[in-house]
Amino acid sequence: MKGWRFFVPLGVFALFLGIAGYQLTQPKDDFVRSEMIGRPMPEFAMRPASPDRPGLSLADLKDGTPKLLNIWASWCIPCAAEAPHLATLRARGAPIVGVAIRDRPEDVAAFLERYGNPFDRIGADDLSELQLAIGSSGVPETFVIDGDGTIRYQHIGDIRESDVPVLMEKLREAGT
């Protein structure tokens, strides 16, 4: 009986369908990652988003010290969830600057009052201009910027406890 060999093409065909079906049912990665890693931050200058911290400009990032740049907003729920972990990063010596997306000063003040203020500076990005310019696709996101103002790393979503050591390590790498 040699007829089985005629089923080889059918088997190959079924294999292709199987692969396509498998790939269709795999969960996909919804993150849109920035393509700006390794590139310099654009020129920008933002007004202060809260009365008790100065605003943010490119010159502030190019002062030689690597920093965390946290993109957040008072209306964003995960931003509240990551607040304690930003405080931990701050306590471990990470300089953090903030960019408040589409936010009113009174809302920013209320949020910081409630969840703490780990930021040295907070710029207001009312038209998401800086956010678009650095390839950030939502809030919260955290970028590691080195002392020359080059983007080194992007963390998408809220910072969890397990992300704290990763960000500290990336910050250290950016300083070498």
Place this chain on the structure above:
Amino acid sequence: VRAFVILLLALTALPLAAQDAMPPAPYAYRQLEDPALEARAQGLMETLRCLKCQSQSIADSDAPMAGDMRHQVRTRIAAGEDPEAIREWMMTRYGDYVSYLAAIRRPARPARDRGSLDLAPVPEDRVTFVPILLLAAAAFAFAVVALRLPRPAWALLGATLLFGLTGYALQGSPGQAGSPKAAADDLASQGAELVEARRAIYGPAPPSRFVTVADGFARRGQFADAAGILRGSLEKQPDDPEALLALANALMEHADGQLTPAAVYAYEQAERAGPGQPGPGFFLGVALIRSGRLVQARSLWAGMLEKAPADAPWRDGLAERLDRLDALIAQSGA
């Protein structure tokens, strides 16, 4: 069928996003005065993908970020910039994802460091299709030589392989570097933990068999199925406090930890069905903490402790958690 349902859900699910209180950007909803410029802007906006909503262009989306992108497109076009230059600017930041025309018009990538010898490179896209063609040829040779495929079947196998290659040519992206990544948070283990935590309160006597079955689903992270079974159970026994609590937990997990009105209602019903039991209050507190409402969770748990009988076995455990919550609140500076 399940896979199909998941696919449907993935296609129709809208991201639950909080909205800001700011007015939309000036040119988010306002057209440019000059109809010719507006038409150019419109053409570009219809082919830029909304970053927050996946299957809409920024022209169709009401997401604030899409509004800010429209504002940027319109103001830059009004300033005389070429639409394709703006598309390239976007793609330099967000990659192919942001443009519906990405596959057709790929912007020039920055030159890779090729050392001092700047040889004329073969376009990457062409080189990368070589392995798959070799693989197809090898498969054909294997079938003919090793499996001794009869000659009449050669054309059939050839057609099948071409079918596979066509699919690869349409969907494959061999030019893209591999990107290994860490496993995502295991939803299942979270479900198992929740079940164990609940059983620790109500155990050791086993729950109703409906709850047992539902727990099986919850352990595997299939919270919608668990909730479905529990609803069936509650139609028969509406006052089973453990089933009500399991339903509340399943609803909360299914909403990715968001405390929905339905979940809150289920917690309330669980409390009503089994007054004095710590389960509903405890898990509602956990849900509140996960939604960032620490202070509310604190007052809930503090109230429970106050009312708890002095000999309640769960007193110490709750008191300890309350202390930890206080530390968390102090840390976040509330």
